[in-house]
Amino acid sequence: MSILCQICKDAKATxxxxxxxxxxxxxxxxxxxxxxxxVIIKSHQTTNEILQQFIKxxxxxxxxxxxxxxxxxxxxxxxxxxxLGCPECYRTLGPLLMPxxxxxxxxxxxxxGKVPVTTDDTVRRQAGLVRLRRELxxxxxxxxxxxxxxxxxxxxxxxxx
Amino acid sequence: MxxxxxxxxxxxxxxxxxxxxxxxxxxxxxxxRNLADHPFLSSACESDRTEIYRHLLDQIGQxxxxxxxxxxxxxxIDPIDREILVERxxxxxxxxGGEGARGVTVTPSETRALMINEEDHxxxxxxxxxxQLEDIWEDVSAVDDxxxxxxxxxxxxxxxxxxxxxxxxxxxxxxxxxxHLPGLKYANEIERMARAARDMRLAVRGLHGEGTDAxxxxxxxxxxxxxxxxxxxxxxxxxxxxxxxxxxxxxxxxHTLAKRRTAKLDDKIWRAFGLLANARRMSGEETQTLLSPIxxxxxxxxxxxxxxxxLNELFLFSQPAHLQKLHGQAVDGEERAILRADxxxxxxxxx
Numbered sequence: 102m103s104i105l106c107q108i109c110k111d112a113k114a115t116x117x118x119x120x121x122x123x124x125x126x127x128x129x130x131x132x133x134x135x136x137x138x139x140v141i142i143k144s145h146q147t148t149n150e151i152l153q154q155f156i157k158x159x160x161x162x163x164x165x166x167x168x169x170x171x172x173x174x175x176x177x178x179x180x181x182x183x184x185l186g187c188p189e190c191y192r193t194l195g196p197l198l199m200p201x202x203x204x205x206x207x208x209x210x211x212x213x214g215k216v217p218v219t220t221d222d223t224v225r226r227q228a229g230l231v232r233l234r235r236e237l238x239x240x241x242x243x244x245x246x247x248x249x250x251x252x253x254x255x256x257x258x259x260x261x262x
Numbered sequence: 263m264x265x266x267x268x269x270x271x272x273x274x275x276x277x278x279x280x281x282x283x284x285x286x287x288x289x290x291x292x293x294x295r296n297l298a299d300h301p302f303l304s305s306a307c308e309s310d311r312t313e314i315y316r317h318l319l320d321q322i323g324q325x326x327x328x329x330x331x332x333x334x335x336x337x338x339i340d341p342i343d344r345e346i347l348v349e350r351x352x353x354x355x356x357x358x359g360g361e362g363a364r365g366v367t368v369t370p371s372e373t374r375a376l377m378i379n380e381e382d383h384x385x386x387x388x389x390x391x392x393x394q395l396e397d398i399w400e401d402v403s404a405v406d407d408x409x410x411x412x413x414x415x416x417x418x419x420x421x422x423x424x425x426x427x428x429x430x431x432x433x434x435x436x437x438x439x440x441x442h443l444p445g446l447k448y449a450n451e452i453e454r455m456a457r458a459a460r461d462m463r464l465a466v467r468g469l470h471g472e473g474t475d476a477x478x479x480x481x482x483x484x485x486x487x488x489x490x491x492x493x494x495x496x497x498x499x500x501x502x503x504x505x506x507x508x509x510x511x512x513x514x515x516x517h518t519l520a521k522r523r524t525a526k527l528d529d530k531i532w533r534a535f536g537l538l539a540n541a542r543r544m545s546g547e548e549t550q551t552l553l554s555p556i557x558x559x560x561x562x563x564x565x566x567x568x569x570x571x572x573l574n575e576l577f578l579f580s581q582p583a584h585l586q587k588l589h590g591q592a593v594d595g596e597e598r599a600i601l602r603a604d605x606x607x608x609x610x611x612x613x
Contacts, residue, residue, distance in 0.1 A: 119450070172301050184381075186305035188298055188416035188424040191431070198428055202421070202489065205429045207463060209490020212422025214433040215403070218411040230299040 106131035108138070170194060171232050187231055230259055263332045263370055265343040269587050273350045274372040275440070276574035280392015284561040285509045287440040287480065288351070290389045291398045291497070293406055294382040294425045294434035298414040302426040303379060308362060311379055315363035318378045318413070322367060325408040332368040336360065342592060345583030351389060353377055374401060382426050382434075384409070393509075395437060395501045399493065422489065432489030437500050440469070441508060444479040444558045445515030452481075455508060462504065463487050469550070478550035483508075520562050531559035535567060538576075539612040544603040549580045568610075576609060 104114045112131035120126050130138065168176040170193040174186030179194065191198065203210055233256045240249035275288035296302060300314050319333065336344060336357065344358040352375040353366050364379035377385040386406055388398035416424040422432040430436070446452050456466040465484050468476040483504070485496050519527050534552040538544070557573055559565030578584055580602050586592050589601055607613035 118453075172305055174305055182304060184304040184426045185302055185428065187301040188296060188418075190302075191418060191421055191424050191428075202428050202431060206432065206487045206489035209432070209487070211420055211490060212418075212432045213490055214422065214435075214492035214494075215406070217415045217417050217423075218407050219414045231301065234299075 104129045106134050108134040168194060168197060172235065189231060230256060233259065265334070265339065265346055266587075268332075268350070268368075268372070269346060269584060272571075272574050272578050273352075274389055275351045275391055276578050277391035278570040278574055280390055280394045282505070282509045283392040285441055285443070285512045286393040286505065287442055288389060288391050289393055289395050289398060290351070290387060290436075290438050290440075291395065291402050292388075292436045292438075293386040293402060294423065294430045294436075295384040295386065295406070295409075296382050296416040296424060296426065297384075298416040300383065303381065303383065304426060312363040314383050315365065315378050318384055319365070319367070321412045322376060322378075322409060325412050326405055328369060331370050333365060334368070335365040337363070342583050342586055346587060349578065349581040349583050352387075354380060356380060373398075374405065376405070382430070393439065393501065393505055395439075395497045399497055403493070429486070430488050433491070433493050433496070435488055435493050435496060436484055437496055438482050438484035439500060439505055441481050441483065441505075441512070442479055442554070442557060443481055443508070443512050444554050445512045445519060446508075447479045448519060449515045451511070451515065452476075455511070456481075459483055459504070464504070477547050479554045480550075516558060516562055520564065527555075527559075527562075528564055531555045531565050535565070535610075538606050539610040540607070541603045543599040544580075544606060545599055546581055546602065549602060549606070550577065553577055572609070576606065580605065 106112050106114045107129055109131060112133065114129035115132055116128075116130045116135040118128045118130070118135075120128065170186055170190045172187035172189060174190055174194075176194055176197055179185060179190070185191065185194070199210065233252055237249055237252040237256065240246070240252055275290075280286070280289070297314060297317070300306065301310060303311065303314075306314065334343070334347065341358075344353070347353045347366065347368075348355050348358050350372065352368055352372060354377070357364060357366070357377050357380045360380070362379065364377075366378065367376045368374070373388060373390055375387045375389070377387065386402050386409075388402040390398050418424055423434040425431050425434050443452065443455070446455055459466050463486050465482075465486050467482045467484070469478060469480040469482065485500075534555045538549070538552050538556075553573060553576060556565055557570070560568075560570055560573060579588060582598060585598060585602055585605060588605065593601060604613065
């Protein structure tokens with residue numbers, strides 16, 4: 102006969118532990134309760150899986166409806182794959198991302214530590230290039246060559262700064 | 263330098279040197295970086311990926327000429343060679359099995375590896391045997407600076423370095439230390455250690471990282487929080503608080519074993535040796551499991567048939583890809599088990 106978990110008294114106990122400290126005692130738990138008790142670590146769950154589980158459980162699904170970054174990534178897609186589309190996503194999806202970031206980083210909301218050698222201006226300029234290159238591609242796709250030429254000039258001027 | 267030349271040695275992480283190397287096998291620091299003007303990889307098309315790969319390779323070469331000593335393009339080397347790099351801890355399993363333009367540059371000493379187009383555009387990794395986090399950080403940070411003076415990394419004043427996955431945002435740093443904890447394992451104290459580590463927001467995993475069991479009593483401890491704490495703070499906490507404490511517990515547990523359960527411990531060590539030296543079929547997992555008590559036995563002075571160098575050599579070369587490399591051709595699992603047993607007996611002088 103199989104033993105039931107001592108905690109939930111529902112699932113079959115598959116984890117059997119003999120504690121020696123502070124006193125000798127035997128415990129029989131199901132995997133879920135054992136994990137909650139910190140007795141075992143579920144080793145087959147990756148960070149991404151945990152993250153996705155969290156996204157599904159905790160985030161307000163309706164709130165993200167229709168939110169899309171200039172790179173084309175929607176909040177829905179982020180929820181599905183756990184990866185952002187481009188650096189700009191942190192800005193465009195920011196309000197939806199912040200609760201997740203806070204939770205993943207013990208409530209922290211601000212970076213402390215190294216900064217790149219390149220200046221902020223360079224970074225901002227480079228970030229603008231992502232958007233412009235996408236616009237250029239769109240303009241070419243739509244055969245809007247006038248627009249493409251002007252975007253190309255903008256890119257050139259940014260690149261030469 | 264080629265993979266074949268690389269496999270002439272046991273590499274860096276199994277060198278068996280560095281502080282507390284009786285318990286700490288190796289230390290590693292990884293920084294996640296992305297180019298500011300390109301999409302992250304999950305949204306990048308093939309031409310984006312190729313451009314990122316070429317651009318980074320070129321810039322790394324100019325910023326850090328020594329990094330150009332060995333470049334492995336993942337699409338040009340065969341699957342066994344990719345596995346060799348995984349077994350030597352130079353690339354992740356994900357990188358070996360990925361798709362599209364991607365690669366790694368490795369220093370001849372194998373203390374540094376830069377992965378291009380893994381989950382992020384660039385992952386700068388430093389690796390050393392024993393507990394040497396400060397030295398690794400100095401090296402990794404200098405390379406990061408050299409590259410970032412040439413390319414603009416995606417960075418935000420508030421959020422720090424921007425990464426493909428928000429769980430790495432901020433410093434983008436992952437500090438991890440590989441520990442051998444047979445003493446705590448036999449004393450049934452692993453769960454308590456893991457719980458304490460998790461209370462400190464650290465991840466505890468098996469040898470091969472995420473999603474693996476602790477084969478051979480090897481545990482990897484790493485930080486999970488990357489935002490709100492500086493790199494120096496995280497490293498300091500590892501080097502001077504967390505790891506020394508675990509090392510201390512492990513040493514105590516080993517000495518208690520050696521003192522109170524001498525016969526049982528010796529039996530475990532020498533039985534393991536008996537199996538390794540005589541078996542006719544041996545799986546990779548069993549090999550690692552058996553090498554664990556012997557590793558402890560060497561450090562406790564209870565095993566003298568060979569030293570730590572030899573043990574590390576057996577450890578590394580009994581892994582599937584290394585074994586096949588030595589053999590000169592690919593072989594399947596069953597044949598590999600025979601090959602592994604042959605290899606072990608030959609190296610142990612019992613063939």
